[in-house]
Amino acid sequence: MTKALVTxxxxxxxxxxxxxxxKRGYGLILVDRDVAALDAVAATLGTAPEKILCDLASRDSVETLCERLRGDLADLDILVNNAGIIVPGAVTDLDQAALDLHLEINMRTPIRLMRAAAPQMIAxxxxxxxxxVSLGGVISLKDSAIYSASKFGLRGFLCGFHQELAPFGVKVSGVYPAAVDTPMLLHEATHGGSVLNFVDKVMSPEDIAEATMKAVDTGKLEVYSPWSASVTARFFASFPWMIGPLLPLMEKLGEQGRRKFLAAKGLSAD
Known part of the structure; x- marks a missing residue:
């Protein structure tokens, strides 16, 4: 049975x-810090998963998980680093703890887990x-600079690691969503997050799951969802000086999108 771990x-x-x-019949190991949330997800599955409680912001907890990847989980077929965090706001308004948390959860922990799982897969x-990852790992915008820094770092790691492991038959991929309808996005929409999240269509978690399946199957380095948003992001990433002049228009469109997003959920935008 194919064994997959998802953070x-x-x-x-x-x-x-x-x-x-x-649905594919994989044996699942589900990782989260919230036992009630894991239990709720497990109740929706056809086969009972293994559940691992792990605080991915804790280096000690992550090391314990790495030891399992080198030990009783050495036969793992698929590792999905999905956990992430964003605290919106200007860099000067965020405390040091928030800065460190972004770098720890979004970049350092995924790298540690991949490094721990790699030797067994290579063998x-x-x-x-x-x-x-995120389109925030392709283009950086105001009020998400530290988030983008962590995702840029992860993207850079994936690019190099993909090249290192390809000769051994091990696939390394990144999935790059635009905005996704998750509790994290709702928090951003109601707590001063960037309205630029809402310039393009908001994707569903199932859309990103489908993109993840594509990455697992093909081993493609980068899978974007939706493709249209990635074209815009990669264009501006190539010409970042163009962002400033166009930012007022983008923010206006984004605010319209934010209001529609909240209205669809029965919430006020004010």
Whole structure:
């Protein structure tokens, strides 16, 4: 049986990925820090998963998980680094703890887990590692600078690691969503997050789960969802000086999108 581990599996994209894997008959190891959330997701699956409580912001907790990847989980076929965090706001308004948390959860922990799982996959000549990155790892905008820094770092790691492991038959991929309808996005929409999240269509967690399946199957370095948003992001990433002049228009369109998003949920935008 194919064995897959998913971090951040207690809600949103992680839960959708777990359900997609479950439909394929994979044996699941679900990782989250919220036991109630894991239990709720497990109740929706056809086969009972293994549940691991792990605080991915804790280096000691992550090391314990790494030891399992080198030990009793050495036969893992698929590792999905999905857990992430964003605290919106200007860099000067965020405290040091918030800065460190972004770097720890979004970049350092995925790298540690992939490094721990890699030798076993290399020895077998097979395996897949997929990380949920973000278009924030392609283009950086105001009020999400530290988030983008962590995702830019993860993207850079994936690019190099993909090249290192490809000769051994191990797939390394990143999935790059635009805005996704998750509790994290709702928090941003109601707590001063960037309205630029809402310039394009808001995707569903199931859309990103589908993109993750594509990454697992193909081993493609970068999978975007939706493709249209990635074209815009990669264009501005190539010409970042163009962002400033166009920012007022983009923010106006984004605010319209934010209001529509909240209205669809029966919430006030004010």
């Amino acid at each position: 951040g599996a207690g809600s949103g994209i992680g839960a959708a990925i777990a359900r997609a894997f479950d 077998r000549g097979s395996g897949a590692m997929v990380s949920t």
